[in-house]
Amino acid sequence: MTESVLRFESVRKGFGEHLVLHDVELAVPAHSVTALIGASGSGKSTLMRCANLLEEIDDGAIFLDGEEITDPRADQDTIRRRIGVVFQAYNLFPHMTVLDNITLAPRRVHGVGRAEAEAGARELLDRLGLADKAGEYPDRLSGGQQQRVAIVRALATGPRLLLLDEITAALDPELVGEVLAVVRGLKEQGMTMVLCTHEMGFAREVADQVCFLDAGVVLEQGPPEQVFGDPQQERTRQFLSRVVAAGRLPR
Amino acid sequence: MSAEVGTPTAESRRRGGGAAEPYRPSDRRLAREAYRRQRARRSALIAALSTAATALVLYLVVVNSPGWQRTRETFFNAHYAWQALPEVLKGLRVNLELMVCCGVLILVFGLLLAVLRTLRGPVFLPVRLLATVYVDFFLGLPMIICLLIMITGVPALRLTGVTTDPLLLGGAALVLTYSAYVSEVFRAGIQSVHPSQRAAARSLGLSNAQAMRYVVLPQAVRRVVPPLLNNLVSLQKDTGLVSIGGVIDAVYAAKIITSQTFNYTPYLVSALVFLVLTIPMTRFTDWTTARLNRRQHQGGTV
Ligand SMILES: Nc1ncnc2c1ncn2[C@@H]1O[C@H](COP(=O)(O)OP(=O)(O)O)[C@@H](O)[C@H]1O
Numbered sequence: 371m372t373e374s375v376l377r378f379e380s381v382r383k384g385f386g387e388h389l390v391l392h393d394v395e396l397a398v399p400a401h402s403v404t405a406l407i408g409a410s411g412s413g414k415s416t417l418m419r420c421a422n423l424l425e426e427i428d429d430g431a432i433f434l435d436g437e438e439i440t441d442p443r444a445d446q447d448t449i450r451r452r453i454g455v456v457f458q459a460y461n462l463f464p465h466m467t468v469l470d471n472i473t474l475a476p477r478r479v480h481g482v483g484r485a486e487a488e489a490g491a492r493e494l495l496d497r498l499g500l501a502d503k504a505g506e507y508p509d510r511l512s513g514g515q516q517q518r519v520a521i522v523r524a525l526a527t528g529p530r531l532l533l534l535d536e537i538t539a540a541l542d543p544e545l546v547g548e549v550l551a552v553v554r555g556l557k558e559q560g561m562t563m564v565l566c567t568h569e570m571g572f573a574r575e576v577a578d579q580v581c582f583l584d585a586g587v588v589l590e591q592g593p594p595e596q597v598f599g600d601p602q603q604e605r606t607r608q609f610l611s612r613v614v615a616a617g618r619l620p621r
Numbered sequence: 622m623s624a625e626v627g628t629p630t631a632e633s634r635r636r637g638g639g640a641a642e643p644y645r646p647s648d649r650r651l652a653r654e655a656y657r658r659q660r661a662r663r664s665a666l667i668a669a670l671s672t673a674a675t676a677l678v679l680y681l682v683v684v685n686s687p688g689w690q691r692t693r694e695t696f697f698n699a700h701y702a703w704q705a706l707p708e709v710l711k712g713l714r715v716n717l718e719l720m721v722c723c724g725v726l727i728l729v730f731g732l733l734l735a736v737l738r739t740l741r742g743p744v745f746l747p748v749r750l751l752a753t754v755y756v757d758f759f760l761g762l763p764m765i766i767c768l769l770i771m772i773t774g775v776p777a778l779r780l781t782g783v784t785t786d787p788l789l790l791g792g793a794a795l796v797l798t799y800s801a802y803v804s805e806v807f808r809a810g811i812q813s814v815h816p817s818q819r820a821a822a823r824s825l826g827l828s829n830a831q832a833m834r835y836v837v838l839p840q841a842v843r844r845v846v847p848p849l850l851n852n853l854v855s856l857q858k859d860t861g862l863v864s865i866g867g868v869i870d871a872v873y874a875a876k877i878i879t880s881q882t883f884n885y886t887p888y889l890v891s892a893l894v895f896l897v898l899t900i901p902m903t904r905f906t907d908w909t910t911a912r913l914n915r916r917q918h919q920g921g922t923v
Pocket residue numbers: 385390408409410411412413414415416417
């Protein structure tokens with residue numbers, strides 16, 4: 371078996387008394403897309419924050435390319451550099467132009483020169499149809515444009531793995547499409563991604579593996595046809611029927 | 622602005638020009654505007670009248686008070702005012718120099734203290750503790766006592782190599798006290814930057830220090846410009862306190878003349894020159910605040 375890019379081994383994480391992740395097992399092969407689904411509060415964001423070391427886990431281990439990143443002796447900064455993250459709320463830096471947002475990490479963390487970093491950023495912006503926005507400040511952009519800039523920012527350091535946390539949840543319906551198109555493009559280029567989303571139709575289309583989280587437990591895991599088409603667990607069926615009722619999953 | 626609403630050119634441009642009728646304000650709009658103009662005239666009139674009435678009442682109360690004659694001679698004497706003005710202005714140079722030099726040092730130390738207090742980790746515990754104790758101490762210590770201790774206490778120690786110049790010691794006292802105030806302002810600014818900004822920076826691989834330097838501080842500093850300007854105004858007037866050590870600043874210059882002439886007008890002159898400096902600075906603060914607020918309101922979700 372080839373080594374997974376990201377692997378969770380019996381990961382346990384709580385906030386005080388409240389257990390949020392319960393012995394989570396997860397393996398993300400290279401060049402694959404894993405979709406996390408589950409109700410609000412089921413622990414999807416926490417799982418991603420643990421993978422990016424923004425939260426410290428209580429037990430278990432997380433591996434990136436076979437190397438344990440939850441080892442306290444590991445250098446967190448260098449690990450984070452290999453993982454790109456895009457947040458629901460974009461979290462662009464409001465005091466910087468789009469170009470500066472994107473080149474900050476390449477220049478300050480990876481020591482790339484300004485000219486080279488900017489050339490790389492402009493090329494990425496161009497690919498995502500944002501070439502004319504390089505000099506703008508984030509608050510002058512639409513939500514969809516901001517989210518695409520956030521994706522470019524995460525890509526600019528050439529990460530091994532991309533974590534996308536409900537990146538369309540804050541967008542108006544007509545802007546969702548442009549962001550999802552970017553994710554499709556990344557999949558075609560072979561980017562390894564973990565995404566959590568309420569867009570079930572999209573998860574079904576783009577994911578190689580779907581993972582249903584329920585109250586911090588991975589209840590069901592498998593190819594999308596199976597999890598969506600023939601769920602094994604009663605809880606999964608309930609969740610999916612609620613999602614269908616809400617119009618988030620075409621039958 | 623090219624899109625001035627209502628001008629015929631703007632309207633016709635919007636409709637694609639040419640064929641469309643040029644825009645002409647409706648009667649309804651004209652009536653509304655006439656009404657608003659009338660209201661504005663009325664408001665201005667009322668404001669003028671009430672200001673005049675208030676001023677008149679104040680004037681009558683002061684002029685008819687029993688001690689007014691004597692007060693006018695000792696505080697509002699034009700002859701002594703002219704005599705004092707050049708001396709007071711010469712002294713004011715000292716105040717301005719103090720304000721500028723101390724102001725720069727205060728900004729640097731204040732920012733340093735604020736950043737030291739945000740450091741996490743056991744190594745930094747003593748640093749954090751010292752910074753906290755320092756700030757607590759100098760926030761509570763009355764400015765005048767700090768000045769007295771510096772100006773009279775330090776020379777009394779007869780330390781070799783330490784200055785006894787009251788100007789330098791007084792300036793040091795200002796820096797000590799105001800650094801504590803200003804560090805609290807900076808700290809509030811740092812805390813007002815949403816944690817998600819730090820999380821975004823850290824997830825890009827920036828170290829803690831880099832996240833502070835490139836993401837948190839630039840936003841924090843922008844937000845605290847108005848309160849910092851307020852502190853600068855108050856520093857400007859507190860430079861007058863160094864006169865207790867015998868530094869000939871604007872206040873002390875006035876005091877010298879007063880003690881020779883037994884007339885208090887020079888004090889009033891020095892008060893006026895301080896006001897002439899601080900009032901524009903206060904207005905400038907208001908203007909900056911309003912501008913920053915406007916900018917923020919234009920901004921979207923971030
Ligand atoms: N920093 C925190 N402190 C305490 N509880 C938290 C914290 N972050 C998340 N939680 C709790 O953990 C649970 C899972 O949250 P989250 O991972 O954000 O869920 P999801 O992303 O699936 O909606 C929720 O019950 C939430 O209240």
